[in-house]
Amino acid sequence: MSQPKWWQTAIFYQIYPRSFADGNSDGIGDFKGMIEKLDYLQALGVTGLWLSPHFPSPLWDCGYDISDYEAVAPEYGSLENFARFLEGAHARGMKVILDLVLNHTSDQHSWFLESKSSRDNPKADWYVWADTPPNNWQSCFDGPAWTYAPERGQYYYHYFMKQQPDLNWRNPQVKAAMWKAVRFWLDLGVDGFRLDALGTIYEDPAMTPHSVPMTLTELRHFSDNAKTPKERKLAEKYWFDMFKHQWGGPGLHDLMKELRAILDEYPGDRMLVGEDDNIDYMGNGDDELHLVFNFPLMRTDRLTPDWARRNQAERLSRLDTLQTRGWPCNTLGNHDSPRLLNRYGDGVHNLQMARLHLALLLTLRGTPFLYNGEEIGMTDLIITDPSQLRDTMATWYYESLVNELKIEPAEAALRAGTMSRDKNRTPMQWQNAPNGGFCPPGVTPWLPVNPNYAVGVNVADQETDPDSLLNFYRRMIRVRKETPALVAGEYKPIHEKASKYLAFLRFTPEQTVLVALNFSVKPKRLDFSDLGATSAQVIFSSAERTELPLTKADLEPFGILIATL
Numbered sequence: 347m348s349q350p351k352w353w354q355t356a357i358f359y360q361i362y363p364r365s366f367a368d369g370n371s372d373g374i375g376d377f378k379g380m381i382e383k384l385d386y387l388q389a390l391g392v393t394g395l396w397l398s399p400h401f402p403s404p405l406w407d408c409g410y411d412i413s414d415y416e417a418v419a420p421e422y423g424s425l426e427n428f429a430r431f432l433e434g435a436h437a438r439g440m441k442v443i444l445d446l447v448l449n450h451t452s453d454q455h456s457w458f459l460e461s462k463s464s465r466d467n468p469k470a471d472w473y474v475w476a477d478t479p480p481n482n483w484q485s486c487f488d489g490p491a492w493t494y495a496p497e498r499g500q501y502y503y504h505y506f507m508k509q510q511p512d513l514n515w516r517n518p519q520v521k522a523a524m525w526k527a528v529r530f531w532l533d534l535g536v537d538g539f540r541l542d543a544l545g546t547i548y549e550d551p552a553m554t555p556h557s558v559p560m561t562l563t564e565l566r567h568f569s570d571n572a573k574t575p576k577e578r579k580l581a582e583k584y585w586f587d588m589f590k591h592q593w594g595g596p597g598l599h600d601l602m603k604e605l606r607a608i609l610d611e612y613p614g615d616r617m618l619v620g621e622d623d624n625i626d627y628m629g630n631g632d633d634e635l636h637l638v639f640n641f642p643l644m645r646t647d648r649l650t651p652d653w654a655r656r657n658q659a660e661r662l663s664r665l666d667t668l669q670t671r672g673w674p675c676n677t678l679g680n681h682d683s684p685r686l687l688n689r690y691g692d693g694v695h696n697l698q699m700a701r702l703h704l705a706l707l708l709t710l711r712g713t714p715f716l717y718n719g720e721e722i723g724m725t726d727l728i729i730t731d732p733s734q735l736r737d738t739m740a741t742w743y744y745e746s747l748v749n750e751l752k753i754e755p756a757e758a759a760l761r762a763g764t765m766s767r768d769k770n771r772t773p774m775q776w777q778n779a780p781n782g783g784f785c786p787p788g789v790t791p792w793l794p795v796n797p798n799y800a801v802g803v804n805v806a807d808q809e810t811d812p813d814s815l816l817n818f819y820r821r822m823i824r825v826r827k828e829t830p831a832l833v834a835g836e837y838k839p840i841h842e843k844a845s846k847y848l849a850f851l852r853f854t855p856e857q858t859v860l861v862a863l864n865f866s867v868k869p870k871r872l873d874f875s876d877l878g879a880t881s882a883q884v885i886f887s888s889a890e891r892t893e894l895p896l897t898k899a900d901l902e903p904f905g906i907l908i909a910t911l
């Protein structure tokens with residue numbers, strides 16, 4: 347492989363700005379806080395930061411409803427603070443990418459306020475308007491996708507909340523305005539963007555209605571209650587069918603090419619990663635997105651050797667078919683998904699499994715993305731008081747359950763709290779101190795802090811404990827960075843029939859690395875004599891070992907072994 351690009355060797359860390367670090371003690375994260383934590387991030391070893399939206403927003407979707415694309419939300423600081431953050435990150439060898447929300451704006455954005463003001467204003471065609479709802483499309487967050495605006499006597503389309511109207515990307519003025527914002531941040535020196543919900547930018551031009559015999563509330567409720575594989579399959583099919591006409595419409599490839607061409611005008615290999623798993627959006631491998639996420643890896647209740655193996659076989663072979671070979675991008679969680687320990691744990695061995703899963707993520711081929719808080723093992727905090735919910739789609743769900751389906755309020759609250767993304771967005775736990783050290787005692791944080799900060803789930807306690815998850819993350823990140831074959835090498839599965847452990851090789855012409863991960867609660871004695879190697883040198887082992895006989899490689903339950911051959 348030719349000299350890898352920075353975004354191929356990077357280890358990314360997603361910062362959720364509102365919850366990361368509160369520098370001015372108002373209960374809300376901000377740039378001052380982020381700047382103060384740059385040393386922490388550098389010590390963790392990550393080399394790329396992805397910031398969830400930091401723009402002004404009325405917060406109907408926690409910042410994914412943007413009312414000004416060329417500014418910083420006042421509660422997070424100023425552009426000046428942003429510039430200092432960027433400079434500080436760069437000085438510590440960390441690149442910074444921003445969230446770019448193209449599909450929709452806030453309904454408080456001046457573009458929308460003007461667009462909805464009359465049928466003939468200069469921005470009248472910047473959003474998607476219709477005299478009457480042309481179909482039964484739904485918003486995936488809050489019921490019907492067409493909302494009436496009395497000012498125009500017309501309906502506008504929104505894939506997400508009604509406070510997030512979809513832009514009309516067939517209008518060249520929309521493109522020009524958004525590309526101006528893109529250049530604004532590139533000129534300031536940001537290293538790229540994570541493209542939000544790009545699949546939803548273009549809809550089916552024929553406006554085909556969906557055929558699912560349920561309302562959105564009924565479908566959510568149906569999925570909540572789906573227990574058998576058959577029910578779950580049906581729920582999945584209904585979700586797909588309800589929305590399949592509202593994404594993936596024609597036009598996206600050209601749009602991505604245009605955006606890519608803008609980035610390529612800038613020095614320093616600016617980068618685009620799409621919130622989508624569709625490899626098609628990488629174009630020929632060098633003319634659309636640099637990366638798309640390997641979300642299929644995440645879509646399971648339990649990570650197993652077989653699951654990972656099949657996922658890799660499928661993804662890597664597909665990436666190989668691109669004219670310029672595609673680069674993988676792996677993640678296990680983000681601000682939209684349950685915390686790793688809750689999602690993939692078994693309730694008994696959660697911390698051992700968290701280590702194993704990180705080892706998997708950091709030894710697979712491709713750029714890894716971590717989510718803030720996973721390095722200390724933060725867990726979901728289910729909010730059962732609906733008045734404390736900040737994720738408005740959960741508030742909407744609670745109200746619909748109570749009013750539309752007549753579900754008991756206590757049960758509805760539990761359902762809403764469980765589906766809410768607030769549970770995995772709670773403030774970062776920095777210390778064993780009131781509010782987890784996120785903000786001072788007496789200040790109310792924007793979302794409740796998970797009380798488990800008091801039982802070791804906090805940065806300060808874990809920093810001083812050599813066996814903590816945090817120190818494991820640091821070590822594992824270092825191992826990855828210092829092992830060229832793990833960064834850039836090829837991937838070759840071995841022992842493909844093994845159901846309890848995953849073994850594979852990563853190799854460059856200079857180095858061959860063996861990775862063995864025991865996914866079971868039982869110890870394993872593995873025989874790697876078939877590899878033809880005479881000796882192996884341990885790079886990382888979760889169990890203490892002085893030597894590694896390749897015929898008797900012992901792996902303890904959830905054991906991790908990384909060795910050069």
Ligand code: GLC
Pocket residue numbers: 407410411447506542543621681682
């Ligand atoms: C993406 C974001 C999610 C947001 C949605 C609408 O999926 O990750 O948080 O709600 O887009 O912008």
